[in-house]
Amino acid sequence: MAADVGLDARHERRTVTDTTRGLSQPRVIPVAAPVLAGNEQAYVLDCLRSTWISAHGEYVGRFEAAFSEFCGARHAICCSSGTAALHLALLALGVGPGDEVLVPSLTFVATANAVTYCGARPVFVDAEPQTWNIDPSLLEASITPRAKGIIAVHLYGHPADMDAVLDVARRHGLFVIEDAAEAHGAEYRGRHVGTFGRMATFSFSGNKTITTGEGGMAVTDESALAARVCQLKAQAMDPTQRYWFPCIGFNYQLTNIAAAIGLAQLEMAGWHVQRRRQIASWYREDLDGVSGITRQAEQPWASHAYWMFSVLLDEAVADRDAVMARLAERGIETRPVFYPLHTLPPYRADANSALPVAERIARSGLSLPTWGGLTREDVRFVSECLRDCLGQ
Ligand SMILES: *Cc1c(COP(=O)(O)O)cnc(C)c1O
Numbered sequence: 001m002a003a004d005v006g007l008d009a010r011h012e013r014r015t016v017t018d019t020t021r022g023l024s025q026p027r028v029i030p031v032a033a034p035v036l037a038g039n040e041q042a043y044v045l046d047c048l049r050s051t052w053i054s055a056h057g058e059y060v061g062r063f064e065a066a067f068s069e070f071c072g073a074r075h076a077i078c079c080s081s082g083t084a085a086l087h088l089a090l091l092a093l094g095v096g097p098g099d100e101v102l103v104p105s106l107t108f109v110a111t112a113n114a115v116t117y118c119g120a121r122p123v124f125v126d127a128e129p130q131t132w133n134i135d136p137s138l139l140e141a142s143i144t145p146r147a148k149g150i151i152a153v154h155l156y157g158h159p160a161d162m163d164a165v166l167d168v169a170r171r172h173g174l175f176v177i178e179d180a181a182e183a184h185g186a187e188y189r190g191r192h193v194g195t196f197g198r199m200a201t202f203s204f205s206g207n208k209t210i211t212t213g214e215g216g217m218a219v220t221d222e223s224a225l226a227a228r229v230c231q232l233k234a235q236a237m238d239p240t241q242r243y244w245f246p247c248i249g250f251n252y253q254l255t256n257i258a259a260a261i262g263l264a265q266l267e268m269a270g271w272h273v274q275r276r277r278q279i280a281s282w283y284r285e286d287l288d289g290v291s292g293i294t295r296q297a298e299q300p301w302a303s304h305a306y307w308m309f310s311v312l313l314d315e316a317v318a319d320r321d322a323v324m325a326r327l328a329e330r331g332i333e334t335r336p337v338f339y340p341l342h343t344l345p346p347y348r349a350d351a352n353s354a355l356p357v358a359e360r361i362a363r364s365g366l367s368l369p370t371w372g373g374l375t376r377e378d379v380r381f382v383s384e385c386l387r388d389c390l391g392q
Helices: 007-013 040-050 058-071 082-092 110-117 162-172 223-232 256-267 269-287 320-329 356-364 376-389
Strands: 075-079 100-104 121-125 147-153 175-179 199-203 216-220 293-295 309-313 365-368
Touching (some): 040 256, 058 075, 058 199, 058 216, 058 256, 075 082, 082 110, 082 175, 082 223, 100 110, 110 121, 110 147, 147 162, 162 175, 216 223, 256 269, 269 293, 269 309, 269 376, 309 356, 320 365, 356 365
Parallel strands (some): 100 121, 175 199
Antiparallel strands (some): 075 216, 199 216, 293 309, 309 365
16 A cells, blocks of 8 residues: 555654653544645645746646546536535526525535525525435425525535435426535445536545645536636636626635645545545444444445544433543544534524434534544554443
């Protein structure tokens, strides 16, 4: 495995040594961290030496071409963040004031915020209990005449049930955007996510499976949508008339430096994805059969990309927050599942009802350390500590 080069050094750096007391404390295991073990440094240096450090430069085009091949979409347009990619995708599809867009409540806040940026209203839909993704059987009841589209999120890297979502969308004339921010490498029925909806968006934030530091990508098979995204991300300048601005645009461009990091990451995409699946299989080996733990269940039609390996703790057996605190004492960083968005201050007044599945998953769910630098030993240590917390 080529990328094992550099990983040991990274581990070393994360070892906490308390020199004042002469004690070597156990290593802190972060919940997520990037692995920059390929051509990242060489490509970034190339940008600096060439002085091509802004949004123009060869790495931008190379990163986009490599990403479009990676996910199988005809067009890939990079931008400054996954949130910007969502905003651009919604605008390209014509979302504006007064519109409604159906979104899962159990997701990162950016999914709903991007809808709000357009002057539209997110309508929150409950989660499906197995995959934790938007429940397709609940979509129809949330569709009003103002509904324009649906954002399906592939939460933690597990694909949403796209056939079921697309079926509802087709019958009601709605677009579908896939928020694949967490799903680099995930497959739905044998095909990489990102080409099931009319558009899809990815994030390259520092803790995501493929990173550029901060960054995002919008992908689509439709040239008209791609052209619209390209224009909007750079102040909407007319592509045929420089410095002519026919409408209001944004500066959502990605720098050549960030694209250079992204290209180097993509060259090792296979390793990054395979490594996470390996880590998940170690967790399964260690934790399957432990009572009180339920995994986000990989469905037969899915290939889970395991941005995060996440579990529910049976509320009758253990208190999630107490378990997280005990793991932290042993140097293990974890994270709670997202708060359901319909319970957050900006959105709760608007929420029309309780969404019990999302609320239960959010109360009892946590993500365990999942990133490429973890070793078999690390995973065994985390699993043992977790079992210990559950008295097993
Ligand atoms: C990370 C994330 C985003 C936002 O991406 P940024 O690059 O941080 O703006 C959007 N949606 C989901 C589901 C995410 O996890």
